[in-house]
Amino acid sequence: MDCVFCKIISGEIPSPRLYEDEDFIIIRDIAPQAKCHYLALPKKHFADVTEMTAEDAALVGRMLRKIGELAPTLGLTGGFRLVSNKGADAMQSVPHLHIHILGGEKLSDKMC
Numbered sequence: 804m805d806c807v808f809c810k811i812i813s814g815e816i817p818s819p820r821l822y823e824d825e826d827f828i829i830i831r832d833i834a835p836q837a838k839c840h841y842l843a844l845p846k847k848h849f850a851d852v853t854e855m856t857a858e859d860a861a862l863v864g865r866m867l868r869k870i871g872e873l874a875p876t877l878g879l880t881g882g883f884r885l886v887s888n889k890g891a892d893a894m895q896s897v898p899h900l901h902i903h904i905l906g907g908e909k910l911s912d913k914m915c
């Protein structure tokens with residue numbers, strides 16, 4: 804499948820992993836929009852939240868819980884923002900569900 808995130812997950816495209824378990828990996832975003840900008844990528848390919856099965860939803864729930872646990876080690880002691888874009892209006896550029904994790908500084912009070 805021609806998916807940049809699948810290629811990162813398989814190792815075809817090198818990208819250091821800050822965290823990995825059987826469900827997902829966390830990498831740094833290549834074009835950071837905050838002092839800390841990470842991406843949480845499920846190992847299973849599905850395009851976005853509208854394509855999740857109930858099993859995928861449970862997986863995403865585990866991802867969110869783990870992100871919360873990892874926050875201090877990711878430099879996010881002051882808080883963080885999670886974003887998952889879907890579709891053209893949201894400017895989703897990679898159709899493999901991912902959660903942006905943003906923080907490490909005071910973020911804008913505007914959502915976009």
Ligand code: AMP
Binds near residue numbers: 842
């Ligand atoms: P979105 O626009 O929500 O689909 O987010 C896709 C994100 O993936 C963007 O913030 C990109 O900067 C990021 N990105 C694209 N290619 C890579 C890559 N090879 N390594 C890390 N981040 C990437």
